[in-house]
Amino acid sequence: MLAESIVIIGVNHKTAPVAVREKLAFSGDCAGPLLTLMSIEGCRECCFLSTCNRVEVIFVASDPAAAAVAVRGFLFAKSGLADAEAQQYSYMYHGKDAVEHLYHVAASLDSMVVGEPQILGQLKQAYREALEQKTTGVILNRLLHKSFSVAKRVRTETNIGGSAVSISYAAVELAKKIFGSLRDKAVLLVGAGEMAELAAEHLVRQGIGRVIVANRTVERAVKLALRFNGTAVGLAELTTQLAEVDILVSSTGATDLILTKDQVKPLMRQRRNRPLFLIDIAVPRDLDPELNDLDNVYLYDIDDLKNVVDVNKAEREKEALRAEGIVAEEVVKFGQWLEGMDLAPTITAIRQKANGIREAEVAKTLGMLKSLSENERRSVEMLANAIVNKLLHEPMVFLKNSDPHDNPQLKLAFVRQLFGLDKDSSEQ
Amino acid sequence: MTLFFQLTLYLYLLATAVYVAHFLSQHKQVRTVARAILLAGGILHTVYFVARYVAAGHTPLTSNHETVSFFAWSMTWAFLSFWWRYRVKNFGVFVTPLISLLMLIAAFSSQEMAPLPPALKSNWLPIHASIAIMANGFMAMAFCGGVMYLLQEREIKKKKFGIFYSRLPSLEALDNLNQHCLAFGFLLLTLGIITGSVWAKQAWGAYWQWDPKETWSLVTWLIYAAILHQRLTMGWRRRRAAIMAIAGFAAVLFTLWGVTYLLGGVHSYVG
Numbered sequence: 001m002l003a004e005s006i007v008i009i010g011v012n013h014k015t016a017p018v019a020v021r022e023k024l025a026f027s028g029d030c031a032g033p034l035l036t037l038m039s040i041e042g043c044r045e046c047c048f049l050s051t052c053n054r055v056e057v058i059f060v061a062s063d064p065a066a067a068a069v070a071v072r073g074f075l076f077a078k079s080g081l082a083d084a085e086a087q088q089y090s091y092m093y094h095g096k097d098a099v100e101h102l103y104h105v106a107a108s109l110d111s112m113v114v115g116e117p118q119i120l121g122q123l124k125q126a127y128r129e130a131l132e133q134k135t136t137g138v139i140l141n142r143l144l145h146k147s148f149s150v151a152k153r154v155r156t157e158t159n160i161g162g163s164a165v166s167i168s169y170a171a172v173e174l175a176k177k178i179f180g181s182l183r184d185k186a187v188l189l190v191g192a193g194e195m196a197e198l199a200a201e202h203l204v205r206q207g208i209g210r211v212i213v214a215n216r217t218v219e220r221a222v223k224l225a226l227r228f229n230g231t232a233v234g235l236a237e238l239t240t241q242l243a244e245v246d247i248l249v250s251s252t253g254a255t256d257l258i259l260t261k262d263q264v265k266p267l268m269r270q271r272r273n274r275p276l277f278l279i280d281i282a283v284p285r286d287l288d289p290e291l292n293d294l295d296n297v298y299l300y301d302i303d304d305l306k307n308v309v310d311v312n313k314a315e316r317e318k319e320a321l322r323a324e325g326i327v328a329e330e331v332v333k334f335g336q337w338l339e340g341m342d343l344a345p346t347i348t349a350i351r352q353k354a355n356g357i358r359e360a361e362v363a364k365t366l367g368m369l370k371s372l373s374e375n376e377r378r379s380v381e382m383l384a385n386a387i388v389n390k391l392l393h394e395p396m397v398f399l400k401n402s403d404p405h406d407n408p409q410l411k412l413a414f415v416r417q418l419f420g421l422d423k424d425s426s427e428q
Numbered sequence: 429m430t431l432f433f434q435l436t437l438y439l440y441l442l443a444t445a446v447y448v449a450h451f452l453s454q455h456k457q458v459r460t461v462a463r464a465i466l467l468a469g470g471i472l473h474t475v476y477f478v479a480r481y482v483a484a485g486h487t488p489l490t491s492n493h494e495t496v497s498f499f500a501w502s503m504t505w506a507f508l509s510f511w512w513r514y515r516v517k518n519f520g521v522f523v524t525p526l527i528s529l530l531m532l533i534a535a536f537s538s539q540e541m542a543p544l545p546p547a548l549k550s551n552w553l554p555i556h557a558s559i560a561i562m563a564n565g566f567m568a569m570a571f572c573g574g575v576m577y578l579l580q581e582r583e584i585k586k587k588k589f590g591i592f593y594s595r596l597p598s599l600e601a602l603d604n605l606n607q608h609c610l611a612f613g614f615l616l617l618t619l620g621i622i623t624g625s626v627w628a629k630q631a632w633g634a635y636w637q638w639d640p641k642e643t644w645s646l647v648t649w650l651i652y653a654a655i656l657h658q659r660l661t662m663g664w665r666r667r668r669a670a671i672m673a674i675a676g677f678a679a680v681l682f683t684l685w686g687v688t689y690l691l692g693g694v695h696s697y698v699g
Binding site for chain 1: 580584585587589593594597598599600601662663664665666667668
């Protein structure tokens with residue numbers, strides 16, 4: 001019954017086109033939205049997540065149906081869309097479905113690029129802001145913490161974030177497979193386009209030793225070289241430089257090949273067969289495809305890199321299926337906890353725990369006192385019974401007593417913790 | 429005593445199987461198990477040698493069974509010592525099958541303990557034979573490194589990433605492994621030839637007499653000398669170095685078995 005009160009309403013890249021999402025965009029901190037949400041009638045806890053691909057409200061309400069309309073109204077306030085349309089563009093999950101959805105989001109299974117890690121950081125940030133505004137309570141605190149640990153489990157137990165799914169990163173991964181450490185290696189950028197810049201950025205982040213930029217207009221080369229603390233040279237120096245560097249990223253607008261097999265072949269001798277990794281991201285291609293036939297030369301053009309990325313993406317989809325198993329398992333676990341978070345199961349659990357202890361202790365004592373008569377044995381049992389009942393009386397009254405000012409969940413969580421009813425509640 | 433040998437063989441076979449399982453699954457715990465089994469095998473193998481030494485009354489490096497088993501022993505301990513200082517990702521799955529193969533060859537050779545031929549009664553026997561066989565051990569490791577290099581290089585060159593790409597280390601790391609093993613193996617090979625020649629002087633009165641084993645050891649030595657020389661001066665590294673490490677190992681095997689069984693000569697009591 002309680003499970004029905006967790007609700008997620010949101011909009012993401014799958015349900016709404018960017019034209020709609022941009023109208024919903026919330027900028028700045030979440031304090032405003034959080035306070036507005038909390039003022040909705042019946043909304044007990046809430047957390048608000050806004051990224052460029054999704055806007056979501058995770059909340060706990062006593063009357064979910066009514067609160068949902070209000071929350072949707074708040075989300076689409078700036079869009080000018082009617083509630084009927086808003087329903088079309090958004091999704092709403094209740095109870096276990098909501099838990100499952102949040103786990104998907106946290107583990108990056110619901111992302112545009114499955115497995116990209118940023119979303120977890122964004123969710124953590126959203127939670128931090130909710131904590132600051134004190135808008136989360138017992139249920140969302142646990143739910144969000146659990147979603148972080150589910151994301152961690154997925155990351156360590158599957159290979160979902162394992163391989164590169166962008167062209168420039170795929171190139172960097174290949175470079176590492178060829179050269180090991182990039183620390184003492186040099187890269188030559190030929191052409192100063194955006195792709196070259198991106199690849200260089202990745203290489204620099206991986207600690208590449210030296211960056212050299214060659215470009216038709218030297219001005220642009222100097223500008224780019226400055227960014228990476230490198231040197232700029234003219235295009236005429238291409239082959240001279242090639243004898244020294246280890247990686248070449250070519251992205252010129254030239255219509256013909258700028259480097260042929262015959263030019264590189266003598267260089268390899270001069271390089272004493274140090275390997276050369278050639279990355280051709282220009283269309284039309286800059287580098288002679290036959291260069292790949294040379295020993296210790298590895299040539300990848302844009303299509304080759306795209307293939308690598310496609311293979312990796314397919315791999316991630318496969319890993320995502322394994323991640324589904326983990327999510328399903330964790331959803332069940334959370335459901336069990338949630339079911340326990342009610343008055344009746346809590347009372348039962350306390351009684352069970354107390355009776356278990358009583359029975360074990362009575363059996364132990366009677367086992368040692370074999371000389372007791374039947375009457376005396378009964379007295380010992382009654383003594384134990386009486387102690388348990390009297391000790392439990394006040395906590396039970398405290399639990400059942402429904403003061404309208406109390407937060408019933410907080411009370412339950414407190415009592416459950418006091419009696420150690422949820423084994424892993426220490427994680428909170 | 430045969431029991432020690434049998435158990436060692438089984439442990440090596442088991443370690444190989446577990447290394448293969450680790451290679452496919454890439455679970456760290458599986459590798460820990462594989463290494464523990466291999467270590468147990470290595471220890472038992474050592475016990476076997478000591479027992480055989482005591483039983484025979486001389487260094488047990490005179491029959492084919494003994495030399496091949498010692499060959500496997502030196503590979504096992506070289507590999508285990510690598511783990512301590514110089515780790516190479518998924519090296520075990522390439523080294524252990526070779527160790528197991530050597531042990532199987534040893535298992536099918538005669539395990540009889542023949543009395544020591546008078547020509548071999550010398551303190552040089554343990555020194556010369558063990559150094560020469562340990563050299564083989566390192567050359568075998570270089571061979572494994574060469575095979576790994578070619579497999580990894582093939583996938584990068586063909587742009588088809590199969591089972592090896594993600595599991596094998598970088599080409600650079602494999603090339604370093606190659607150089608490492610070759611340099612150490614070459615040092616031992618040189619020492620093996622020098623000690624052998626000093627011993628020959630004592631036993632037969634001449635440092636060198638072009639016995640087939642000597643000739644082929646020299647050929648092997650020249651091949652490895654050429655590899656190292658070319659590497660340092662001409663930049664023969666990477667792919668070519670990997671191929672040469674494999675070719676050099678073929679010469680090692682020929683010197684070990686081919687000479688004994690095909691060409692004969694004074695070393696042929698080993699067999």
